[in-house]
Every structure is written in C-alpha cells, then in structure tokens.
Amino acid sequence: MIMHIFRVFPQMEQVIVAMQDPDLGIKMKNQRLLITVIPHAMTGNDIVEWLMKKYSIMEEEALHVGDLLVRHGYIYPLKEPRNLVLRPDESPYRFQTPYFWSSQQWPASELDYAIYLTKKNIRKQGQLIDYEKENYNLLHKRINHTWDFVVMQAKEQLRASKQRRKADRIVLECQEQAYWLINRPPVECLTPRLSQRDRGKQSNTKCEHSSRMSLMHSDWSLAVTFPSSFIKYSEQYFSHDPMMHGCPPSNPWITDDITHWALNTNTVSTPTKLRVERWSFRFMELLSDPLGRLKFMEYLEKEFSAENLCFWEACEDIRHGENSRIPQKVQEVYKQFLAPGASKWVNVDSKTMEKTLEGLRRPNRFVMDDAQMHIYFLMKKDSYPRYLKSDLYKNLLVKAIAPQETKRSVFPFMRRHRHSSPNPALVAQALEEDGKAKRLGSPRITSPATSP
Amino acid sequence: MCDQTFLAITFGPCDNCSETKPLMNIYVKNEPINYCSLCVERMACQGLGPNETLATLKTESETLKTKLEEERAKLHDAELHQVAEKVEALGQFIIKTRRTLKGHGNKVLCMDWCKDKRRIVSSSQVRPFRWRRHEHAVTMPCTWVMACAYAPSGCAVACGGLDNKCSVYPLSLDKNENLAAKKKSVAMHTNYLSACSFTNSDMQILTSSGDGTCALWDVESGQLLQSFHGHSADVLCLDLAPSETGNTFVSGGCDKKANVWDMRSGQCIQSFESHESDINSVRYYPSGDAFASGSDDATCRLFDLRADREVSVYSKDSIIFGVSSVDFSLSGRLLFGGYNDYTINVWDVLKGTRVSILFGHENRVSTLRVSPDGTAFCSGSWDHTLRIWA
Numbered sequence: 124m125i126m127h128i129f130r131v132f133p134q135m136e137q138v139i140v141a142m143q144d145p146d147l148g149i150k151m152k153n154q155r156l157l158i159t160v161i162p163h164a165m166t167g168n169d170i171v172e173w174l175m176k177k178y179s180i181m182e183e184e185a186l187h188v189g190d191l192l193v194r195h196g197y198i199y200p201l202k203e204p205r206n207l208v209l210r211p212d213e214s215p216y217r218f219q220t221p222y223f224w225s226s227q228q229w230p231a232s233e234l235d236y237a238i239y240l241t242k243k244n245i246r247k248q249g250q251l252i253d254y255e256k257e258n259y260n261l262l263h264k265r266i267n268h269t270w271d272f273v274v275m276q277a278k279e280q281l282r283a284s285k286q287r288r289k290a291d292r293i294v295l296e297c298q299e300q301a302y303w304l305i306n307r308p309p310v311e312c313l314t315p316r317l318s319q320r321d322r323g324k325q326s327n328t329k330c331e332h333s334s335r336m337s338l339m340h341s342d343w344s345l346a347v348t349f350p351s352s353f354i355k356y357s358e359q360y361f362s363h364d365p366m367m368h369g370c371p372p373s374n375p376w377i378t379d380d381i382t383h384w385a386l387n388t389n390t391v392s393t394p395t396k397l398r399v400e401r402w403s404f405r406f407m408e409l410l411s412d413p414l415g416r417l418k419f420m421e422y423l424e425k426e427f428s429a430e431n432l433c434f435w436e437a438c439e440d441i442r443h444g445e446n447s448r449i450p451q452k453v454q455e456v457y458k459q460f461l462a463p464g465a466s467k468w469v470n471v472d473s474k475t476m477e478k479t480l481e482g483l484r485r486p487n488r489f490v491m492d493d494a495q496m497h498i499y500f501l502m503k504k505d506s507y508p509r510y511l512k513s514d515l516y517k518n519l520l521v522k523a524i525a526p527q528e529t530k531r532s533v534f535p536f537m538r539r540h541r542h543s544s545p546n547p548a549l550v551a552q553a554l555e556e557d558g559k560a561k562r563l564g565s566p567r568i569t570s571p572a573t574s575p
Numbered sequence: 576m577c578d579q580t581f582l583a584i585t586f587g588p589c590d591n592c593s594e595t596k597p598l599m600n601i602y603v604k605n606e607p608i609n610y611c612s613l614c615v616e617r618m619a620c621q622g623l624g625p626n627e628t629l630a631t632l633k634t635e636s637e638t639l640k641t642k643l644e645e646e647r648a649k650l651h652d653a654e655l656h657q658v659a660e661k662v663e664a665l666g667q668f669i670i671k672t673r674r675t676l677k678g679h680g681n682k683v684l685c686m687d688w689c690k691d692k693r694r695i696v697s698s699s700q701v702r703p704f705r706w707r708r709h710e711h712a713v714t715m716p717c718t719w720v721m722a723c724a725y726a727p728s729g730c731a732v733a734c735g736g737l738d739n740k741c742s743v744y745p746l747s748l749d750k751n752e753n754l755a756a757k758k759k760s761v762a763m764h765t766n767y768l769s770a771c772s773f774t775n776s777d778m779q780i781l782t783s784s785g786d787g788t789c790a791l792w793d794v795e796s797g798q799l800l801q802s803f804h805g806h807s808a809d810v811l812c813l814d815l816a817p818s819e820t821g822n823t824f825v826s827g828g829c830d831k832k833a834n835v836w837d838m839r840s841g842q843c844i845q846s847f848e849s850h851e852s853d854i855n856s857v858r859y860y861p862s863g864d865a866f867a868s869g870s871d872d873a874t875c876r877l878f879d880l881r882a883d884r885e886v887s888v889y890s891k892d893s894i895i896f897g898v899s900s901v902d903f904s905l906s907g908r909l910l911f912g913g914y915n916d917y918t919i920n921v922w923d924v925l926k927g928t929r930v931s932i933l934f935g936h937e938n939r940v941s942t943l944r945v946s947p948d949g950t951a952f953c954s955g956s957w958d959h960t961l962r963i964w965a
Contacts, residue, residue, distance in 0.1 A: 131915075134873070134895040178893035184932055188893055191916055350658040350886065353907070354925060356862045358662075360906035365950040366670070366965075367908055376673040376951040376965035383950070384692065407819050443776035446793035446800065488800075489839055499819065 131195075132226035138188075139197050142173060143218060149173050154201065154215035161201060161297075162290055164217050167210040170198065186211055196225050199301030207304065217294070223302040234269065237262045239303055241277035254309045359404060363397055371397075372526040386524060389413045396523040403511050406503040410435075419507075422515050428506060430467035431498050434460045438495035442488050453486040461494070471497050589614055655877075655886045659925035665908075668921065668931045673951065674963040683955035684736075685770075685942045689725045692948045696732045697955055698723040722770045726777040733761070733780055735768035741782050743794055762792045769811045774821075774838075781824060781838075783810040789826050791838060803836050805843040812856045818863040825866050827854030833868050833878065847878045849885045856900040860924075861907045867924075869898030875912050875922065889922040891929060900942050905949025913940030913954050919964070935962060 142148050154164035167189075174185035190209040192198050193216070200206065201215040209216075240259045244251055251259060263270065284292050362368045375381045386395050394414055402409040402419075409415040416432070423429040437456045441449060460469045461479065471479070475493045482490035510516055588594065589611040681700035688695050698720035722741070723734035735741035741762035762768065766785035773780055774791075779800070783789045789803040789810055808829035816823045823844070827833045833854055835845040852871035859866045865879045865886070874890040875898055889910065896916035903910055909930065910922040919933040919940060938957035945952040951965035 131873075131896055138895070174893070178891070180893050183934065184893060187916070187918065187934065188895070191895070350655040352862070352864060353655065353860070354659060354662055356860075357906050357908040357925060360861070361908070363949075364904050364906035364908065365948070366904045367665075367906060370950060374950050374965050376963055384948075387948070407817075439775070443774060443778055445778050445795040446798055447796060492839075 132224070135192060135195060135197060136224065136226065139192065139218065141177065142170070159293055160290065161215065161217065161293060163294075164201065164215045167212055167214045167216060170209060170216060171211045182211070196223070196301060196305035199297065199304075201297060204297065204300055205304060205309070217297065219301055220298050223298055225305065233262060233266055234273065236303065236307060237266060237269075237273045238276045238280065239299060241273055242281055245277060245281060252309075258307065363401060369528055371395075372529045378529070380529070382526065386526065393522055393524055394519065396520065396525040399516075399519050399523045402516075406507045409507070418515070418519065419510060422510050422513060423506060425515070426506065426509075430460065430469050431502050431506070433467060434469045434498055435495060435502070438491040438498075441491055442495075444488075446488070449488055450486045453483065453490060456491065457483060469494075469498055470501075655925065656927045659927075662925055664926070665923055665930055670921065670931060670933060670964050672935050672962045673965050676961040676963070677959065679959050679961075681959060682938070682957040683941060683959065683961055684719065684721050685723045685734075686944060686953055686955045686961060687723055687725045687732075688944055688946050688953065689729045690727055690947055691729055692946050692950070694725070694729070695944075695953055695961070696723050696725050696734075697942075697961055698734050698736070699959075719767075722768050722782075724771050724773055724780075726773050727775065728777050731777055733771050733773065735762065735771060735782070737767050739764045739767060739784070741768050741771045741780060741792070743780070759794070759797075761794050761797050762790060763797075764788070764790070766809070769809065770813050772813060772815055774815060781813060781815065783813045783826055783828075785809040787828070789813060789824075789836065801838060801841045803834075803841055803843070805834055805836075805846075806830055806832065811853060814857050814859050814866065816859055816863050817861065825857045825859065827857040827868050827870075829853045831870070833857055833866070835880065845880065845883060847885060849876060850874070852897065855898060858902050861903055861905065867901050867903065867910055869901040869912050871897035873897055873914075875901055875910060877910075877924065887924070887927050889920075889927060889929070891920075894920065896939075899940055900944075902943055902945045902952060904945060904952075911943055911945065911952055913943035913956075915939040917956070917958075919943065919954060933964065936960070 149165045149169050151163045151165050153160045153162050154166075155161075170189045170192075171182060171185045174180065174188055175182060178185070178188075180188075186209060189198070193200065193207050193209045196207075197219055198209075198216050199219055200208070200210075201217060203214075236258070240251065240255060240262070243255070244259065266273070284295060287295070365374055370383050372382050373380050375383050385391075387398060391414070398412070398414075402412065402415045409419055420429060420432055423432055434456070437452070437460070441452045441456065444452065459465055459467050461471070461476070462468075471494050475497050479491065479494045590609050591614040592611065594611060676697075679697065679699040683697055683699050686695050686697035700719055719736045720734050721736040723732060725732055726743075729746075731743050731745045733741055733743045740760050743759045743761050745757055745759075761780055762771070762782045764782065764784035764786050766787075768782055768784050770783045771780055778794050780792045780794055781789065782792065787804070787806045787808060787810060790799055791801040791803075792798065793800055803826070806826065806828040810826050810828040812828075813824055813826040815821075816825070822838050823835055824838065825833055825835050831848055831850045831852060831854060833847045833850075834843045836842065837844050847868075850868065850870040850872055851874075854868050854870045856869040857866055858868075860877070864881055865877055867875055867877050869875045873894050873896060874888050876885050876889070877887040878884070879886045889912070894914065894916075896914050898912045898914055900913045901910060903924070908924055910924050912920045912922065914920060917934070917936045917939055919936075920929055921931040921933065922928070923930050936954065936956040936958050940954050940956050942955040943952060951963050953961055953963050955961045
C-alpha cells in the first residue's frame with residue numbers, strides 16, 4: 124500500500140547518471156580482482172567523496188545515500204557481491220547496466236531465474252549456494268514442463284558468452300548476479316523489493332474537475348502579515364520549547380530526573396513560572412490547561428461572572444459527549460443558563476438567543492455553538508484581559524516556582540531508578556471512587572475487585 | 576561510461592501488431608505475452624471518451640492549474656524565508672536516542688502519545704502494544720494495524736487497519752485481563768483504515784480510510800455522525816486543528832491533495848495541491864494557522880491557511896526518499912520528518928534549512944510524534960523498534 128518504491132527510481136537514476144558524467148562524474152579505472160582486470164570500475168571511497176562534494180553533505184550522510192544506491196541495485200560490489208553494502212575504502216564497485224535497473228520492471232520471472240541458475244550450475248558444477256540450490260530444486264519441480272527449454276536457453280547463452288572477451292564476460296556475469304541478488308534475495312532481508320501491486324492511477328477527468336472547484340471555492344482573504352505571524356509565534360514560545368531551550372530543571376528523558384513532570388502536574392499547588400506566563404499568551408492556552416482554567420474560575424467567582432465559564436464547559440460537554448445524551452444535556456443547559464430566571468443566567472445577545480431557541484426544538488450537538496462562541500469571545504475580550512492585570516494572577520507569577528537548570532549529574536554513571544507513571548485509568552477510577560464516597564458520606568472503601 | 580547491453584533481449588514480432596520490435600514481456604490474466612511498447616501503451620489508454628486523448632485532458636487540467644497558481648500568486652506577500660533572515664540562526668543541535676523500545680515482533684506502523692506525556696501506544700504489523708515502561712499487548716484479528724490513537728483521558732486506545740474498522744479498547748488495570756474481549760467496534764469503512772484520532776473527548780473518533788473518505792463517529796453507539804467526501808483516492812492521514820473553534824481538520828491523500836474540512840457541515844473548505852506524490856502525513860502548526868505535510872516526493876511543505884497557499888518547501892537534493900511522517904516541536908520552530916531511507920531530518924521551519932539529520936533506525940521510519948509537552952519525540956520504524964529522542 125505504502126510501498127511507492129517506483130517514485131524513488133527516477134531521482135536515484137538522476138544521481139547515477141550524474142555520477143557517470145564523462146566530465147563531472149567519478150573517474151573510473153580498471154580495477155584488479157584477483158587475477159582479472161575489470162574495466163570501468165571505481166572504489167567505494169570514490170563514491171563517498173563524489174557525493175560529499177556534489178551535494179555538500181557530510182561523510183556520514185554521503186555513506187548513507189551511497190549505501191541506498193547499492194541496496195537498490197544501481198551500483199554493485201565486485202568483492203563479496205552478496206553483501207550489498209557500500210564500503211568507504213578501496214573496494215571496487217561498478218554501475219549496473221540500465222537494462223537491469225529496478226525501474227525497468229522486468230517481471231523477473233521464474234523462467235529467467237531458472238535459466239540463470241542452470242547456467243551457473245553448468246558453469247560451476249555444484250557451486251550453487253544453499254538457498255540457490257533450494258530455489259533450483261523448487262523451480263525444477265514447479266516448471267518441470269519447460270525444463271528442456273530452460274536447459275537449452277542456458278546452454279545457448281553460455282555458448283554466446285564464450286565468444287566474448289574475458290573482461291566482457293566477467294562484467295556480464297557480475298551484472299546478472301547483482302540483478303538476481305536484488306530480485307531474489309536469500310532471506311527476508313531489509314532490501315526493499317519491487318511491489319507487484321500498482322495503485323489505481325488518478326483519472327485526469329477527476330483532476331480537472333477538482334481544479335475547477337478550487338478556482339470557484341477558494342477564499343481569497345489575505346492576512347497581510349502572514350510570514351511574521353509565524354516568526355512571532357516561534358519567538359514567543361522559544362523559551363517554552365524544551366527542544367530549543369532546555370527545560371528546567373532538566374529534560375527527564377535525558378537525565379532520568381522527573382522533577383520537571385512532578386512540578387507540572389494538574390494538581391500541583393504552586394505552578395511554575397513558565398506555565399503561568401504561558402497563560403498570558405492567548406486565551407486558549409489558559410483554558411486548555413486544567414490548572415489555568417481552575418485559577419481563572421476562582422477569579423471569575425470573585426467577579427460574579429463564573430457562570431460564563433460554566434456555560435462554556437457545559438457546551439463543550441455537549442459537543443464532545445455521547446450522542447445519546449445530547450437532548451438531555453441540552454435541556455439541562457437551557458434550564459441552568461438560558462431560561463429566564465435561570466440560576467446561572469448568561470448574557471447572550473437577543474439575536475443569538477433567538478437562533479438558539481429555534482435550534483432547541485431539534486437538539487443536535489451544534490445547537491449551542493453560536494451561544495458558546497458569543498460567551499467565549501465575551502470572556503476573551505473582557506474577563507481575560509482583566510484577569511491578567513488582576514492581583515490574583517500577579518500573585519501567581521510572583522509565587523511561581525522557577526527551578527534552576529541543573530547541569531549534568533555530578534556522577535554521570537549513577538543511574539537513577541526509572542519509575543512508571545501512574546496509570547491514567549487507575550487515577551480516573553480513584554477519583555471516581557473518591558467522588559462516590561464523598562456523596563455517600565462514608566470513608567473511602569477499596570473494594571477487593573479493584574485492589575492492585 | 577555505462578555498460579552496453581550485452582544480453583539478447585527478446586526481440587521479435589509483437590503478438591498484437593506483428594511488427595518486429597523490442598518486446599516487453601508482460602502478463603495479461605496470468606498469461607505471458609510479448610507486446611511492443613506501443614501496444615502496451617495503447618492497452619493502458621482504454622477508458623477515454625470520444626475525441627479525448629490523455630494528452631488533451633492533461634493539457635486542459637494543466638491550464639486550469641496554472642490559472643489557479645496565477646490567482647494565488649497575485650495575493651503573494653513577502654516570502655517566509657526572506658522575512659526570516661533577520662531571525663537568529665539556530666545553534667548546533669544535540670538530539671540523541673534516549674530510549675529504544677523493543678518488543679514488537681514486527682514492523683511498527685503507528686504510534687501515539689498519552690496526554691500524561693509519558694505513555695505511548697504503538698501498533699504494528701501484527702498487534703498493538705501499550706507501553707507503560709512497558710506492558711500490555713492486545714492481539715487483533717487482523718494483520719496490519721496501521722492506525723492507533725490514545726484517548727484524551729488515557730483510559731482507552733483506538734486502533735484499526737486492514738480490517739476496515741476502528742475499534743476502541745478500554746484500558747484496564749488488570750494486566751492479565753484479555754483486553755480484546757472488551758473491544759468495541761466503532762468505525763466501519765469499505766477499505767483499510769489509514770488513520771484515526773479522538774476529538775477533544777473519549778466519545779468521538781475521526782477516521783480516514785483507503786476508501787477515499789474521512790468520517791466522524793460516536794464511540795458509544797458506533798453511529799456515523801458525519802462523512803467527508805472529496806478526495807479522489809485513498810486518504811492516508813489526518814490531523815485535528817488546535818483552534819479556538821475546534822471545528823476543522825486537515826487530511827492528506829494519494830491524490831496529492833491536502834484538504835481542510837469543516838466538521839459541522841462535512842464540506843471541504845480549502846484544498847492544497849502542490850505535492851507531486853502521495854501525502855503520507857499532515858500536522859498542524861501549533862497556532863493552528865498553518866499545517867505541514869510530508870509526501871512520497873521527498874519534500875515537506877508548509878501551507879498557510881489564511882493566505883491559502885504553500886509558503887515553504889523543505890527539501891534537499893541528497894534526500895531522495897519519501898517522508899512518512901512529520902511533526903512540529905512545541906514552538907513550531909522545528910519540523911521533524913521521518914523518512915523512508917531510515918533517517919530523520921530536522922528542519923528550521925522559518926529559514927527553510929535543514930538543521931540536523933538523525934541516524935539510528937535500521938529500516939524505514941513509519942511514524943513520528945512529538946510528546947504533548949514537547950520534551951521529546953518518538954519514532955517508530957519497520958526495524959521493529961521505537962526510539963525516544965531528546
């Protein structure tokens with residue numbers, strides 16, 4: 124499904140062609156292999172150096188890219204041909220002929236493979252390796268009806284190759300061997316294989332239709348300062364990003380010290396300075412932090428406008444809650460917040476109220492959206508800025524913890540014990556039981572079924 | 576200098592047109608036949624209307640595309656990288672593997688963080704695991720579990736794949752309990768499930784599928800709440816917007832398009848088509864004003880939602896392999912991309928340059944997610960391991 128090896132081949136081939144450019148490519152020479160001289164070969168070193176120069180990359184990356192080219196069969200090693208790996212030394216390598224490039228998608232049929240193995244078997248009696256022997260026997264059984272043809276083809280090809288120069292013959296053998304190593308690897312190795320599946324191609328008519336739709340439906344509203352908004356955001360959050368700035372006292376993943384997490388739980392009594400600062404960045408930051416929301420609620424209670432936040436939370440519950448409970452929840456919200464004389468009446472403008480009442484006749488999860496938006500922006504424009512200027516918030520900032528960034532532990536080899544975090548399911552259950560117990564007015568009883 | 580072709584290719588009379596040409600050995604209904612390349616192309620072109628050739632359709636759609644680009648370019652403002660020149664450059668980055676999680680017997684396909692910032696759920700070719708420094712395995716009756724997600728409460732996980740379904744498993748405290756018994760089937764598609772995500776609560780799931788649609792489901796009843804049609808091929812990924820209204824999400828598919836959807840109406844409100852191949856991963860910028868995408872064309876791109884255009888391309892000549900997954904650091908300054916050539920590239924979002932390349936995995940990186948508090952990111956790979964980097 125997601126094996127789009129095909130897409131990669133043109134790019135890899137571009138690299139390969141560039142490498143073979145007569146002027147700017149790799150300088151090739153004859154390489155000695157035992158007693159034979161192989162023409163048009165290069166060393167692993169040559170490949171790495173060329174890649175480093177051409178793409179201005181470091182040796183590690185050049186080695187990685189070159190290795191991939193070898194694994195995909197574009198370059199093959201002459202020494203140890205079965206080991207498809209790029210070695211950054213004097214080991215000789217050659218370019219595979221385009222005929223054998225994986226992108227050509229020859230089906231690499233059983234017949235072809237059988238002919239290849241038979242040739243090898245005839246040439247070097249009994250020199251087939253184990254997995255090749257296995258495959259040979261398998262094929263002999265499977266396509267036995269064509270075996271005469273196979274043997275005949277093999278003999279013909281061997282005869283034709285005998286009439287070539289020795290160097291050419293060796294080259295041909297190497298090319299073929301490399302090709303079959305890619306297409307019939309010995310084990311389920313990590314070399315990517317050709318996928319026989321072809322994804323359905325997008326029809327051109329559909330493409331044209333959607334282009335027309337885009338032209339018609341696009342919204343051309345412009346934010347003039349759009350590049351600078353990204354810069355501003357990144358700058359604002361710079362010191363809050365542990366990857367950019369570190370995190371006080373230390374990143375638990377690096378030092379195994381979980382103080383950072385302990386200081387930032389939702390139930391901590393004194394939040395950290397960074398955390399409190401973040402609440403001032405945007406209203407959504409304050410609301411999405413459970414502790415921030417709690418502190419904000421305390422402030423609103425003092426201002427006698429807590430019902431706004433309660434209403435917003437109730438609307439969220441409708442939007443994201445179970446489908447089956449929507450009608451019931453909508454009725455409750457109406458009674459509590461919107462009905463005339465409601466205990467926690469919220470101030471929604473008349474137009475929105477009218478629209479909401481209309482929608483109440485057929486309650487769905489979006490029926491409170493307009494009212495919720497109205498109250499949200501009310502809080503954002505009014506209560507939120509005043510909260511940030513309030514004594515309550517300023518006190519939080521003053522009292523906030525600002526842990527020092529610790530240097531690496533003095534005893535770097537001392538391993539701290541790693542403890543598991545509390546299971547959220549366990550925490551949730553404990554909270555539920557606490558709630559139950561409180562309602563029943565009795566001390567918490569742990570039932571045997573849930574004791575750990 | 577490249578080698579000549581020494582081998583005798585099949586050269587002879589074409590089975591179709593009888594002309595003597597180099598032949599392609601192809602299989603039609605499991606029968607091997609020898610057609611010349613012209614006849615093969617003709618065969619592939621069946622399916623056009625009268626007076627229509629692939630060429631005419633192509634030119635028409637190209638003209639439309641250029642018109643679209645012209646309109647968009649008229650609203651073009653200063654390029655992001657030019658404006659970002661005044662921004663301080665990033666220093667040397669030291670990101671290393673801090674944990675390696677082994678235990679999957681197979682290729683890791685997907686992972687997700689729990690809101691507690693310390694747990695993850697991951698899925699593989701055989702079955703999904705939940706790690707708690709590490710425990711729990713659930714066996715699913717299908718072989719490729721391609722999507723998994725942690726519920727916001729931390730009390731359940733959702734996963735699915737080739738079984739065309741998305742199922743929710745409540746997480747229990749008893750390690751010995753068979754989780755598969757409590758499973759709840761929620762989503763039903765007509766093709767494989769490629770991605771899933773809980774919305775702001777445990778009660779709703781958003782899914783994307785190989786059948787070309789996305790859908791919103793009610794977990795309790797399994798009812799389909801909304802479906803999203805508009806992609807012309809498999810949808811491979813999705814991400815929910817972190818905006819104030821919380822009503823939109825973006826999806827990417829094999830039709831090279833990234834679409835932004837309104838969850839209320841089911842309408843596609845914006846569409847971006849500048850990638851040259853399948854989009855494997857989409858992720859919103861932390862502010863919700865933009866999103867990044869990673870594709871098989873070996874590039875990552877940043878799309879600005881307010882300006883309705885692509886603002887940045889993250890690519891390099893030496894990067895040839897496709898991107899499988901992307902995610903932002905907490906401040907949005909860094910973009911992490913997991914690639915099919917086993918590496919992870921770290922990009923400076925503002926300047927468009929590559930900051931770092933990370934080696935370590937021994938097979939393609941299939942999934943990558945930054946932790947909720949930004950202290951680390953986790954990558955999963957076909958080499959059967961997950962790595963936590965910080």
